[in-house]
Amino acid sequence: MNSKIIKPKRLYQEIGNKLYQELADGRYKIGDRLPPERDIAEKLSVSRAVVREALIMLELMELVEVRQGSGVYVIKLPSVQPSAEHEEKSVDAEDAGPFEMMQARQLIESHIAEFAATQVTKSNIKQMREALDMERKNIEQGTADYDGDKMFHLAIAEATQNSVLVDIVLNLWERRERSSMWKQLHSHITDQTYREKWLGDHDRILAAIQRRDSIEARQAMWQHLEHVKDTLMGLSEHGAPEFDGYLFNSNPVKISDS
The missing domain is CATH 1.10.10.10 (Winged helix-like DNA-binding domain superfamily/Winged helix DNA-binding domain)
Known part of the structure; x- marks a missing residue:
């Protein structure tokens, strides 16, 4: 090999x-x-x-x-004895797949949102609103800036009043930002209208946290990240037009209120 x-x-x-x-x-x-x-x-x-x-x-x-x-x-076949002229590009073995990262975020951040709803302060709510305002401006200006999105998710983690949970969410975002796999996936996505749908998801998460409805906050975050996964799969689709789009269930874990 x-x-x-x-x-x-x-x-x-x-x-x-x-x-x-x-x-x-x-x-x-x-x-x-x-x-x-x-x-x-x-x-x-x-x-x-x-x-x-x-x-x-x-x-x-x-x-x-x-x-x-x-x-x-x-477009190229593996070389039995790669030369400097035909050297194959290497792949970072530490780089997680984008959908694997999304699933991890879904499992972790849904519970963080649930806990945040029980610990949130007025200052945290203000920070979340500022993050959504930034995200809305990014979308209106048509920039590729995701700072508002990142700020919103970090603000939810900060609302738990638990610095370890903040570190976990920050680490997940930093892994995404330096991931070649993530960047390559996004290179095939040209339609940016999905960001408005994600902003609507964020509004629902904020409303649930503001009401201190922990179950709804968890479900809203779970559904938001499910939307993100579905959107990334759909917008990066490269199959032939006749392909039926069949999708295996990549998310077997179901939320239960019990």
Whole structure:
């Protein structure tokens, strides 16, 4: 196996390595289109989100090219003995997949929002409103600035009055900001109207926290991050137009009020 394959630490890396090996074994030639995500997911018994992440990995290695509305095409085959001229791009083994990060945020931040609703102060509410005002201005100005979004989520963590929880949320955002996988996923997203929907989600989260409704705050945050995952999957879709868009359930955990 080629030394450029990274040692699997995450599921998308394991799947990416399997696809890499298929390329190295000559199963495809340059110009071929890879099977639809649904077929790969069913064959390997993983979710489409994991397959999407594996394809991003191969894209970062410059072995495949995503063509919106058409599919994923092979543009280079792994070299048995890479030379300086044909050196393959490496992938950071520590980089988590964007959908894996979103799932972690969903599990953690929904409970943080729930707790914040029981601890919030007037000062915290003011900070959240300021964050939403910043986010609204970012959207109106059409900038790619997510500072308001980040500030809002951090303000909720700060409303717990627990510095460890603030550190956890900050770490999740910092991982996103330095993630090559996250940046590559977003490179295929050109429609920015989804941000208005996310702003509406934030309004509902704030309203629940302000009412000190901990259950509604948890559910509103959970649903918001579910919307984010669904939006990222939909807007980064690269399958052919006839593809049916089948999506494996990547989120088996259900909220219960009990």
